Amino acid sequence: MPHRKLPPPGLATARDACALLWLLPFLFWLGCSGNIGPAGPTPNGEDAGCVEPPPEDGSDAGVPADVLVPSRLLRRSALALRGEPPTGEEYAALEAAGNEAAQRAYVSAFVDRTLQEPTFYRTLFETARDWFNIPPVGPSADPPEYGLQQQRSIVRCPEGTPKAGAWKYFRDDKDACHGLKPDGTPAEERALEPWWAPGTTTVLVGFAASVSPTGQTYDASGFPVTVNCATAGPVANCGCGPAAARCHADTGSYPGWEDYGLHSPQGQRRLVAEEPARLFAHLGWHDRPMTDLILGSYSVGPTRLQAAYVMQGLAGELTYLLEDDSWWRPSRFASAPVDPDHRQGDPTAWREYSVPARNPFFLEERDYRYDPRTQSTAMKGIPAAGMLTSLGFLSAYPRERVRGARALEMLACEELSPPQGQEFNEYKRDPGTEGTCQHCHRRVDPAAIHFKRFAKMGHGFEGHGATYPMPGVGKVWHWPARWRTGEYPYHSDPFSHWNRWYMPDTLLTPVTQAQADANPEAVFIDFLPAEQTLLGQTSDGTVGPLGFAKLIVASGSFDRCVVRHLHAQVMGRDIDPAKEAGYLEDQVARFISGGRKARPYIKALTQSDLFQRGR
Template identity: 70%
Template sequence: MSVALGPRMLPCLVWVPDARQSGAIPTHETARLRRSVWWVLPLLACVACSGSSSPGGEPDGGSHDAGCETPGPTENPPVDEKKDTLAASRLLRRASLALRGVPPTDAEYAAQEAAGDEAAQRAFVDSFVDRTLHEPLFYRTMFEKARDWFDIPVIASTADAPEYGAQQQRTVELCKPGTAKAGAWKFYRGDTKACDGLKPDGTPADETTLEPWWAPGTTVTLVGYAGNTSETGITMPNGTPTPVNCRQVGPEGTCGCGPNAVRCHADHGTYPGHENFVIHNAQGQRRLLFEEPARLFAHLAWYDRPATDLILGTYSVGPTRVQAAYVSQALAGGLTALHEDDSWWRPERYSQAPIDPEHTPGDPYAWREYSVPARNPFLIADRDYRFDPRTQTGAVRGVPAAGILTSIGFLAGYPRERLRGARALEILACEVFSPPQGQTFNEYRRDPGTEGTCQHCHRRLDPAAIHFKRYAKHSSAFEGWGAKYFMPGVGTAWHWPVAWRKGQFPYGGDPYSHWNRWYQPDTLLTPVTEAQATANPESLFIDFLPSDQTLLGQVSDGTIGPLGFAKLIVASGSFDRCVVRHMHAQVMGRDIDPAAEAGYLEAQVKRFVEGGRKIRPYVKSLTQSNLFKRGH
């Protein structure tokens, strides 16, 4: 028996010759043989034809599901090009669904029909594709595609909703009508007499007028502790009055909101906290941070940036409320110079930034491009920063910015390093983690990366997870403030006495308990010796892959943090293959099987990389492929 394919190997038409012609198989065996192989040969032939080329050399960018068909009773039927090519109207529908997610309008169908004959109507589709790729709806399609693809959860609350959002700012609310200071802003909690113009002891409350970051060009009045402009204040840890430097600790205790109130969040809602916390508020900070990774992908597609900027870049996109979260994180780490930086909230300072096509320049709600290191200098611009806590002491300068991998939405959405590593591999390298089948493992004692059943996955995910250690949410929060996030070992603020290693008060909860439980010396996740951990407890935060380990077959160059991970998956080719598969699924309607269609996948990746890893040109090339145009 043999398999014959059409002159262009598409569609995959399978036939079995009549064995009686050669006498090799008895007559009564021929029909049985044909029945037994009828459903097998199409699959084999389809695998063979995946990744075929047209006579002109253009790789087909499509689906063997759409291109392969089971033949009828006629042996070795010829390929009918007209029959196997979509009608112009069907092709228009396919293009519209791929690029916009909706069918063409009646007006578009009418315009296509009015174009003339079949050739003119097909040319209309080509023009439609070119036009649509530059319409805002294409940006929206890429955003929605990335949101579903990444599937990053919204940031969880630290305690009871809604007070515990991600803003790391203290909430202020308006004094109600009828009070002495009606219309002024006061702290939501901890200053009950402020709206009456009084301190708790009955003396006149502080009051200041300023231009707030959340409403540039206007002035507001802060009253009570919120309006305190002194450099020092009082906090009450464990009920004991303690003097503090207000510029360093922020609006805790009697300390105010700072210049332009950058340490506070003004909530206009009926219940303070809901505005930023509820996910159905499209302008709430919690939802905006959740959307930032997908918005960055859409931004790259819209501006024809390399897709690798998604994980290697030092920039991101976000409206003012998103950028406020990064500034707040930096302020919490002690970078008080950002108090005077107005480039992220004053429209004239950012009006020239590239923005999404759904807003206008200068709009504070526009998804505009910004430098992540400028907003949070602890997310540094250095592309090769190395720090080995086994041999180096002192503070880590920062963690290199790495696109969505250092976004607050990703890091806070996944509260543990192993979750981050596993999901980053699944999302960005298309890795699949599945339970082992019929294997025997050594006994589990303390390291899931080398012991027990769990090592089946942990041997792969722990070398990724090691890069995501230096970001952790504190287990408790103050009402109206939001969660606090630590970057252990970085800067001057995120260091603790050695008592945290023993879980002594106040280090009994997360993240200290998690670090003590899972950052065990001499494990795959924490490759430091017991002696090194004793000498320097911060060596447990080692966040680069040592040279004796590999990830996806790659050896690290020593770059710390998520950027080190990003470099490895790009070098392995896994990132490019994964992006191609997802874009192929978006346009062609199905994934590429990396096992059965390895050659076809590599051909697509080659086209993608040679095109500068740009999404829009690659999407267009798929719509021009022969397989995109095939069907009935």
């Protein structure tokens, strides 16, 4: 709203003048609220409706009325960019700069310098961590049994034993530290370079050292079963494999706690929860477009986090990953971009990596389409989609509707509120089209359909036990048609969930009963059919979370959401999309013109009239 002056004397009645005088404070407040009128943004790019005209006479003529003095502007800049006030030395340098023009130049240089300091990265990370608010992976049973690693715990043999210092399986190999097998014969022993300590030599003893291609386990009835160690994973008396990749070394007081406890910066449970926020900070620090957060095929993570992706690929029987050392050998990732707190080549650094290289079931392809209603061959996988295919996001929310709802809230700034005083048709079987719940499910289910192909099965136990099937993908994650009956062994999750909620002819599962009967895996359809839309957009058929990401980017919701959160960080307040639509669109245009990068947009905000105003 433009600044308004009182009418000249004689052009208004006394009553009108009195009314305008009463309204003047409110008109001033509205004029600086950030709203943009019908005319849209001003030609010079200033914040329309928020520029207070300078006084027309007096000693301050030509100076805007509410411009912060340099010391206050320095304080606001420091709090916005690094979350703490300026130091005494910085205030002293400001004073030493000279006159007001020189001091303002100092503040501008301070902003430029801070945007290049590690503290800016940490501010972005903390902003995203609070924004996404992704919880750590929940425990399967009693802590520390959260299960994500899909590796087997090994511990050191204690002092005083013949094999002191060697590593053995924590359970089911009690005589290994004495150099014996359970039958009393000599135990196997092997020296290797382990993935968790590159450049060193570690000794494995007992079953952990086995290189036999087959092993023995037991079925549910207790009968022995021979397994292929290359595909069976860390079970029975199979060994840890090359570089001990199928095992994780526990140095804590009890196996699992080291990776479970959130107090440990390198604990895997904490790492997977932080990955989305770290990716956001990485994009801002390295001047990448923020759309890579959900459209990119890469992510960031230290070696211990990347191990979780490799194990998921191995669980799908991509055994060639056992011979790949690119995820743990420093020379193989020496040039990967990292966070500013670590050097390149540091295994603990948050370094950039290709998600498909770690778990090839997360595809590099950007337009992969698969329709289970018409295709019966196995699905290759789902395209990698930044934080949306991160194991922290997928594992923290074990249901597709929760994933879809949270993705809408986080990344499209959707508000899913209950209805007020509405009447709905009777609920029978589909919450997307029936009953009171359809108010939200009509919006949630077209998002949730993209998040079906990742689930949890079983319970974690000291690092292994739980598995994470990707139904319909690859060679492994398929089951006989009787899984749809819910009978043993298909009576528990995730089958019970799929059987209950993946019902044909529903909004979440738009397949006919005949199609589901012909191919039970058709219920895993994970793209939006042409007859449905999300945020007004029609899908191009891309499957999985990437299909969802494309829709929210095309709708403009993602850009608006990122702008609102960056604006709140720097300016101290959100932008109301209903009352400040014009201002929001102006900010989005500014964000896009800067390549959708965080640093240029934040710099522009610190130069805006709104940022530099106050008392």
